[in-house]
Amino acid sequence: MKTKNQPPRRRTPLQDTEASLGERTLDVSQQGSGPELSKGLRSRTTRAAGTRAEAGRRRQGPGGRRDNSVQRRLESNERERQRMHKLNNAFQALREAIPHVRADKKLSKIETLTLAKNYIKSLTATILTMSSSRFPDPAPGSKLYQHYHQQQQATGGALGDTEAQPQGHLQRYSTQIHSFREGS
């Protein structure tokens, strides 16, 4: 799997407003921005958003939006940005909660979700195994057991197969970590 550690690509509200309104298309590369800006940061948003905004205005036809409509759209864009930032923060927190992942290789979102899912399954199976060794017959009232059993039934699995064994989950988990590291 390819790896990347891209810097956050954000723009200021001012840039956002300008780009969205299409007052001007900001191409930082033409404004003499030096290397003090990261490659990622100075790239995309300004130029790309400007062209997208222009495309949007073309869809709106001559004259563009009314002022209040534009204002509402800008506010909506800002809310959407904040929402996505919160989502990305949650992804980052999830990445950091998954052990045995090399810090210098950032997991993609899909990798993060997949690994987290299997890590949870691995832990769940481990807990069930430990508890069953202590109490050979899992307590029928155990919420964990009930939940796990329902999940297995819903996904077509069964507690008796290898999926239910912690080794199975751990193997899948470690295999995925390995494949992510290897870039496969």
Place this chain on the structure above:
DNA sequence: TAGGCCATCTGGTCCT
């Protein structure tokens, strides 16, 4: 250069 990943904008729909 192609493909993967990502941020952002946008309009539609759902929810409170």
Place this chain on the structure above:
DNA sequence: AGGACCAGATGGCCTA
């Protein structure tokens, strides 16, 4: 009604 959520479109960055 307004905000949250969602998915499609767009285009930049990075790696192989």
